[in-house]
Structures are given as structure tokens and as C-alpha cells.
Amino acid sequence: MDLVSDALDAIRGLEDTPADGLAEAKASELTGKLRPIVRRLGHAYYVENKPLLSDGQYDKLFRALQVLEERFPDLKTLDSPTHRVGGPPLEKFEKVQHPEPLLSLGNAFDSGELRAWYERVCRGLGDVLDDGEKPALVAELKIDGLAIALRYEGGQLTLGATRGNGIIGENVTTHVRTVRSIPLKLSDEAPSYLEVRGEVYMRRSTFEELNRKLVEVGESPLANPRNTAAGSLRQLDPAAVAGRKLDFWAYGIGKTDGAIPATQTEVLAWLKELGLPPSPNHARFDDIEGVVDFCETWTEKRGELDFEIDGVVVKVDRKDYQAELGSVANAPRWAVAFKFPAQEATTRLLDIEQNVGRTGVVKPIAILEPVEVGGVTVSRATLHNAEYILARDIRIGDRVTIKRAGDVIPQVVGPVVETRVGTETTYEEPTTCPDCGEPLVRLEGEADIRCVSATCPAQLKRLVEHFASRNAMDIVGIGEKVAVQLVEEGLVGTIPDIYSLDRDALLALEGYKDKKVDNLMEGIETSKGRPLRRLLFGLGIRFIGETTAKLLVAEFASLGVYAPPNGGKALGKATREELEAIHGIGPETAESVVSWFSNSENRDIVEALHKLGVNTVRLPEEEPSAPTTKSAIAGKTFVLTGTLPTLKRSDARRMIERAGGKVTGSVSKNTDYLVAGEAAGSKLDKANELAIPVLDEAALLELLG
Numbered sequence: 001m002d003l004v005s006d007a008l009d010a011i012r013g014l015e016d017t018p019a020d021g022l023a024e025a026k027a028s029e030l031t032g033k034l035r036p037i038v039r040r041l042g043h044a045y046y047v048e049n050k051p052l053l054s055d056g057q058y059d060k061l062f063r064a065l066q067v068l069e070e071r072f073p074d075l076k077t078l079d080s081p082t083h084r085v086g087g088p089p090l091e092k093f094e095k096v097q098h099p100e101p102l103l104s105l106g107n108a109f110d111s112g113e114l115r116a117w118y119e120r121v122c123r124g125l126g127d128v129l130d131d132g133e134k135p136a137l138v139a140e141l142k143i144d145g146l147a148i149a150l151r152y153e154g155g156q157l158t159l160g161a162t163r164g165n166g167i168i169g170e171n172v173t174t175h176v177r178t179v180r181s182i183p184l185k186l187s188d189e190a191p192s193y194l195e196v197r198g199e200v201y202m203r204r205s206t207f208e209e210l211n212r213k214l215v216e217v218g219e220s221p222l223a224n225p226r227n228t229a230a231g232s233l234r235q236l237d238p239a240a241v242a243g244r245k246l247d248f249w250a251y252g253i254g255k256t257d258g259a260i261p262a263t264q265t266e267v268l269a270w271l272k273e274l275g276l277p278p279s280p281n282h283a284r285f286d287d288i289e290g291v292v293d294f295c296e297t298w299t300e301k302r303g304e305l306d307f308e309i310d311g312v313v314v315k316v317d318r319k320d321y322q323a324e325l326g327s328v329a330n331a332p333r334w335a336v337a338f339k340f341p342a343q344e345a346t347t348r349l350l351d352i353e354q355n356v357g358r359t360g361v362v363k364p365i366a367i368l369e370p371v372e373v374g375g376v377t378v379s380r381a382t383l384h385n386a387e388y389i390l391a392r393d394i395r396i397g398d399r400v401t402i403k404r405a406g407d408v409i410p411q412v413v414g415p416v417v418e419t420r421v422g423t424e425t426t427y428e429e430p431t432t433c434p435d436c437g438e439p440l441v442r443l444e445g446e447a448d449i450r451c452v453s454a455t456c457p458a459q460l461k462r463l464v465e466h467f468a469s470r471n472a473m474d475i476v477g478i479g480e481k482v483a484v485q486l487v488e489e490g491l492v493g494t495i496p497d498i499y500s501l502d503r504d505a506l507l508a509l510e511g512y513k514d515k516k517v518d519n520l521m522e523g524i525e526t527s528k529g530r531p532l533r534r535l536l537f538g539l540g541i542r543f544i545g546e547t548t549a550k551l552l553v554a555e556f557a558s559l560g561v562y563a564p565p566n567g568g569k570a571l572g573k574a575t576r577e578e579l580e581a582i583h584g585i586g587p588e589t590a591e592s593v594v595s596w597f598s599n600s601e602n603r604d605i606v607e608a609l610h611k612l613g614v615n616t617v618r619l620p621e622e623e624p625s626a627p628t629t630k631s632a633i634a635g636k637t638f639v640l641t642g643t644l645p646t647l648k649r650s651d652a653r654r655m656i657e658r659a660g661g662k663v664t665g666s667v668s669k670n671t672d673y674l675v676a677g678e679a680a681g682s683k684l685d686k687a688n689e690l691a692i693p694v695l696d697e698a699a700l701l702e703l704l705g
Helices: 003-016 024-046 055-071 081-085 111-124 204-216 225-233 238-242 264-274 288-304 319-325 386-391 457-467 480-488 495-500 503-507 514-527 532-538 546-555 576-580 587-598 600-611 649-658 682-689 697-704
Strands: 095-097 106-108 137-143 146-153 156-162 168-170 193-201 247-256 283-285 309-316 335-339 344-356 361-373 376-382 399-403 411-415 449-451 637-641 662-664 673-676
Touching (some): 024 055, 106 111, 111 288, 137 264, 137 288, 146 225, 146 247, 156 168, 193 225, 283 288, 309 319, 344 411, 344 457, 361 399, 376 411, 457 480, 457 495, 546 662, 576 587, 587 600, 637 649, 637 682, 649 662, 649 697, 673 697
Parallel strands (some): 637 673
Antiparallel strands (some): 095 168, 137 283, 146 193, 193 247, 309 335, 344 361, 344 399, 361 376, 361 449, 399 411
């Protein structure tokens, strides 16, 4: 009988015999059965990201075990999953000495320093390396969290301690028991004594949700996931720690009884076999050049992860080579930390300007003293909305912290309050549009303010730029500057005006010569034949992204209110009910589409585009393919997230669509499957909350046949 069946049987057994009516012998039997099941289910959910039961079923089992242990205290054990909820608050932290020091790492700040470190390693191993041999290396992502040492005796967790000064740390055992990805009991193959080194951290998605809840109740948001994780673990109340939903990775071992693996690569695999989550995304390389490529790749990709990393740790793979190299001061010679360019910096907030987007949303933009962040000079950053500014008490004139992750737009994290001099001014939300002067409104349930004027020039500039962008109509020659120029010079007053541009009028503009105008006119003419989905996306209708546009075009054969020439339905005549019946289309999107087409000016835009020769009907290449009767996924809705082992997400999308399935960008109750790869992030959490089946690449390929 498998684990899930055992679990469901245990639930039924408890329902048949209430805990209050149990004899101790029967309670002992049920507890002995429940405890390993709950432990295994928790490990599958929190460590492997592969839930085996729904949240409701798991909670029912967990509560049943709690009731049994409360009724019969003698049945409690140290490794019981019920210890996850925390104990009574501590009066203070006890100091503990680490059996072996937790060493610091030397740093390398570029590829040259990384290669220089490797040359020193090779020289240090000169007496033990064979001719021509190069020591292999392991590269691991350096998570930005709190270093922790865990002690297991007889396979059971007996101590958790912070790094401290590397020699003396603080006893946080009660706290680490609340971290669900830290096993309270290892597999039976664990040595009698094992010290595990790792990192406690908080996911970005968890941090964002925590801040959202804090702001809702009027409290100040927290600064960043790293400080939040460290601060959480050092609270005296373990129950408060449990509520923070921290996570853990293991990256190494300290003092251990018995034989240990011969390489770092094998150590990580061994830790996983024992039940500990090893650091993900690690890789072994035969020499330093592969490591350099790895570091450069993750310098660019780190913004895609659901956790903060500040570098890559590089280690000599063989343990005997590590011993040969030894340590200097408090740092090992056999390891180094490649540090990413700083993603945070502080600078002066000079002013807050308002930016009007193509849908009328007015966003506050921070004007900054230029500062280098992550290798890029930043002079402007997002402030999201007034609620964000006021909740963090960000004032004009403040010295503020700026954060930039990967290619993400820089944002103001918060003020450095200690540097205030008293001349800073509080932000006041605008009441009129900075471009057209019309009153701004805030729609119910939204944090943003919005200009609803149909003649707002700022919206038109952004819309022209969006309409001409590569993923929309791809009009060569129209970028941000040209879009602004065309609107400001009065040549474009509505989107159809793009297709009525006069060659002589363009030549009269500053900087326009024959070749530039010819290229622009050719780009405009070519764009007339773009597929309908790209035109629909380019119109800038609220909530209509590329994926949603494709879903709509699969159902509706023309854009306007007239019937398409080859039959089919017209999107402009669609009702909310028809739209919501489409997988992947929610109430807000349906309302947005219906409202857009109910506006006579918008219908005139579609009609004008049609008369100017722009394609407004579904092309043959966009016709939805009829799925074969053998397809197991016909009509099913998929969401893709994370990095798949061998498939690009675009390839996976095409395979699903060829088999009759649909791919959308967000998880909802209408999602049938989530396909998750490495660093799946918040979409995986949402799928688990909604009990949506999660597939890895192998399961997807099997489903596709």
C-alpha cells in the first residue's frame, strides 16, 4: 500500500474512533502510524516541492496527530512534526561552541580574480596533482540568508545554532524546528553524529506576501528578505518564527562520525539522500573556465529566482584536495565567493515625478542623484504608488536605498531615516493629470490612480510606442522618441493616423532624411499584414497581453463588430458571459474587452484601421488546430514556470498547443496543470494552494505521448 493510501486510511481510522475514546494502546498504534506519514508528506511538500495530498487532507492528518499527542503526552517524541509550531517564548539565547569553526570565505569580484584564485589552488596542489591534471570545481549559488549549523544525533535534530563569530553561536534549536524544510529526523542511513551546514532564508514571494499583510494592518513593511529571515530567527518567540515561513538549504557538513563522501558533489547528493534539501542549481566543472561562464550566467539570471543570491561559491571538489590546501586565518584556501555587482545602493531622492502610462495609470517616478547599481547608472526608479510611498514614509530629499535585481526596473526600497536633516518633504498624491490637467480617479479595489481622459496626450505617446513595438505591430522606425515626436508634432492624434502619415510632413521634421522616411513608410506598410493577435495586443486594451490576445483570436475571427468574411464570431460583439467561458479569461479581462468595444471612439479606431488596409481578421495561420481524439490534453489549460531541464518554455508551449491545449501566463482556478521547472517560484505556491496538478518535464512529455 502506498503512502497516500496509508494517509487516507489513517484519516478514516481516526474518524471512526474519536481521539477522546481511544485507549492508550490504540492511540500509540495510530500515533506510530501517523507520525512517519505526516513527516513524509511534509518533506514532499516543503523540501521536494511535490505535494502528495491536498492542503486540507494534510492539515487534517497534522491536527489528528496533535490531538493524540495532547491527549497522551507520553507519546510525544522529539522528532514529531508537531514541534514545527514552536514553543513558549525564550528569555534569552544560550551560547554554544561549534565543534568545528564555521569559516568565512575570501572574495573574487571579477573573472580575473576568480582565475587568479584557481592558479593559487593549482600551485598549492602542485605536489599531489598528476602531470597535466586540473582540480575539478563545484559552483553553488550563494544564497543571501543566515548561516546555520544543525546537529543530528542518532538521526534526530538535537541542536540548531547561528554562525555567530564562527566559533561561538547562539542556540536557536526551538526556532529551526519551525522551519519545515529542515527535517527533524534523517533517514536510517544517517551517521550517529552529523553536523550540517546550511542557510536559512525567506523566499521573495513569501517576503512580498508578508509585507502586503503588514501594510494592510497599518504596520511598516520590512526592508528585504535577508534581514527579515535573520531577524525572524533571532526573535525570542518561536511561534512568531513559525509564522514567517522560512526555508533552508544545506551546502556542507562539519564534524561527522564515520565515513563521508569523497567529493563535494557527492556530499550534496548524500545530504539529499538523508532527507536534507541541498543547494539547487549547483554544477561540477573540470576547470575554471566553466565556472566563469556559470558565474556570468547567474549574474544575469539572478533576478529570475524566487530567492536572493549575492554571488556564487566555488569549491575544490575533492575532499582530500581540500584538506591538502587547508585554511589561512579564518578562510579556506579551497573555496572562494564570487560576488555579484552590488544590487543595492543609497542615493538622494531629488524629486517625485508622475508618469502617465498607455492605459492612463499614473505612476510616481523617483528622480535620483545618479548612482551605480548592479553595474548600471540609475537616475530614475519606480515608487509603485502613493500607498507604497506613504507606508514606507519616503520623503523628497531623503537618502534612499535603491535596489536593482537583474534586468528588473530599479525601485526605491525605503529611506535611510538616520540621515534626515529636517528639510525633507512628505509626498502628496496628485489630483489632476500632469499632462492634460483632467481630474484623476481611483477605481474601486485599485491602489493606482488613473487619468480617464480619452484625449490625454501622454497616454497616446505610450500607446503609439506600444502599438509599434516588436511584439505588437513591429513597425520598424517607431520607437519611444519617434512616438513622442509624432504626437507632439501633431502628426498622430489617434492610432489610425500612423497609416495616414504624409511623406512630405515627415521630411519637414528635424532629423528626417529620405532614407529614414522611406524605411519608416515601408515599416508602416509591412505592418498592415500582421496577424490579428498582434493587432489586438497592440491596441493596448487593459489586461490584454500577448497570451490573452492569442486566446481571444482562437475564439473570435475578427476584431470589429462585423461578421468576418469567412464566418466565425466578431470580438466586438462578444458578451461578458461568452468571454468568461474561455479558459484563461477572467471577469476583469472580460469586463475590459466589453467596455473597450462599447466605446464609440474605439469602434471608430477599428473601422478606420480596416479601411486603411490593416488586417483585422484572423489569418489562416492563426486558425485553431483541431486536436486529435487521442490527445489527452485537448482543451486543457497549462501554465509554464521555472527552467525546464531540456525544453525551452517556447518549445513546451508549441507542443502543448499542437496537442490541443492552451497555455496562459497566470495560475487560476481554471488552470488544469502547472508545468514546473527549476526556480518555479510563486506560481508553484499558487498551484499548490489551489490543488492544481503539478507536472515536471518528464510528466508533461508522458502526457503529450
